[in-house]
Amino acid sequence: MPENKEKTNNLTRRVESRISETKFQELLTILSRSQNQTMSSLIRDILCKQKLVVTTYDKSLDVFLEELSLIHQEINAIGVNANQIVRVFHKTGNLSKKLALAKKVATSLNEVLKKQDHLKMTISPLLEKWLQK
Structure with a gap:
C-alpha cells in the first residue's frame, strides 16, 4: 500500500x-x-x-474443455474396471477364468486406445491454433 x-x-x-x-x-x-x-x-x-x-476469454474453449472432461471420465472408468478385473484375476486359481479375465482386460485396453485416438483428434485443431507461427 x-x-x-x-x-x-x-x-x-x-x-x-x-x-x-x-x-x-x-x-x-x-x-x-x-x-x-x-x-x-x-x-x-x-x-x-x-x-x-x-x-x-475464448468461449469456444468451453465446449472443448467439456469434451476433454468427458473423455477423462470415460478413460478413468475404464481404468477402474480394468483394476477390478485384474484384482479378480489375481484371486482366482481357475486357468480358464483367468483367460476370460485377460480377454476382458485386453478389451478394456483397446477401448482406452480408441479414446486416446479420439483425444488426439480432438486436441489436434487446438494445437494447430496454439502453435501457429
Whole structure:
C-alpha cells in the first residue's frame, strides 16, 4: 500500500479532455478486460505508455474443455474396471477364468486406445491454433 500512496502523491496535475462516444465505449471495453480499477488509471497507463494487461476469454474453449472432461471420465472408468478385473484375476486359481479375465482386460485396453485416438483428434485443431507461427 505504501507504493500506491507514493504513486498518488506524485500525481499533482489534473488534465481534462473530451472524447467521442465510440472512443469512450472502446475505453470501457478495455477497462472491463484490464487489471485497471478506474478509467483514470487506465488512461494514465495509456498516456505513460505503461504495459496494459488485457484478459480475453475464448468461449469456444468451453465446449472443448467439456469434451476433454468427458473423455477423462470415460478413460478413468475404464481404468477402474480394468483394476477390478485384474484384482479378480489375481484371486482366482481357475486357468480358464483367468483367460476370460485377460480377454476382458485386453478389451478394456483397446477401448482406452480408441479414446486416446479420439483425444488426439480432438486436441489436434487446438494445437494447430496454439502453435501457429
